[in-house]
Amino acid sequence: MKFLDEAKVYIRSGDGGNGCVAFRREKFIEHGGPSGGNGGRGGDVVVEAVDGLNTLIDYRYSQHFKAKPGVGGMGKDRHGARGPDVTLKVPVGTQIFDEDKETMIADLTKIGDRVVLAEGGNGGFGNAHFKSSTNRAPRNANPGQPGDERWIWLRLKLIADAGLVGLPNAGKSTFLAAVSAAKPKIADYPFTTLNPQLGVVESDGREFVLADIPGLIEGAHEGSGLGDRFLGHIERCRVLLHLVDGTGEHAGEDYKTVRAELEAYGQGLEDKHEIVALTKIDALTPEVIKQQAARLKRASKKTPLLLSAQSGKGVIEAKRALLEIIDSSGGTTAARRRAEAPAWQP
Secondary structure, eight states, X not given: OOOOOEEEEEXXXXXXXXXXXXXXXXXXXXXXXXXXXXXXXXXXEEEEEETTOOOOGGGTSOOEEEOOOOOOOBTTTBOOOOOOOEEEEEETTEXXXXXXXXXXXXXXXXXXXXXXXXXXOOOOOOGGGXXXXXXXXXXXXXXXXXXXXXXXXXXXXXXXXXXEEOSTTSSHHHHHHHHXXXXXXXXXXXXXXXXXXXXXXXXXXXXXXXXXXXXXXXXXXXXXXXXXXXXGGGTTOSEEEEEEETTSSOXXXXXXXXXXXXXXXXXXXXXXXXXXXXXXXXXXXXXXXXHXXXXXXXXXXXXXXXXXXXXXXXXXXXXXXXXXXXXXXXXXXXXXXXXXXXXXXX
């Protein structure tokens, strides 16, 4: 399945049904009169967050959604049926923006969140609605009101407890594969990861969601490399695990490069809890490990973790450090969803 995190969609709610002009004329019935029914209301356009989706690929080739109009009124005081709604199902974490891409309409962060984006038009009144003691035979009815139409943008920001950041080839995908059942592409060239990846990590009987995004390079906020658009997928994370390649020339400079891109992107990423780790220590001598760790500590003002996803060294410590911060920040996504879920009733 292809990954798509942004889509432009046209929506239109249904028109209301027209009111009916009719009179009751039946043999042997003395008291006739107006009997035109009201038109039905048009269908709404609704967006709902559902479980089991993690991409907006459904809206890549189908971009126009129109609800059905209401049924017109009929004689014998029969009212028209309401038009059926159109429901757009999106992944949890989808944000809805107006056509200007800046005005946020809704942010669907929980399963079952719904928002009505376009209400159907009201049905028109039939002539039976207008009858009175002074107007016993009205011959007028209202037309149905037109529905609303608009263009909207759907933007997905994945729901994850922790996120991985770092330069290309820092070992992010290798780490994700080592701690979860995810199977990201791993190779010895830059930008192996082209789309965000999610994995469920188990630590001491607990689980949390870890997100891996494509690597950042200097100038990513200006469009270099794959740019910084994928940083939106870690905006909701409670903690970032910053992986720095120990086999690089200077661990401290590599760290500063990524931090500069996070600060240029903004959106609070530079203020998130951060754990710094020196990776690929299985390929380094003790002297180089000591030198690179010292450089990284000076640049980050933190004592870095030493880990190797290939050999497993330091991986357990990294998972526990992530889980500790997640717990102190409100608990894991799975725990919050269980707490928010309605109680089961027979």
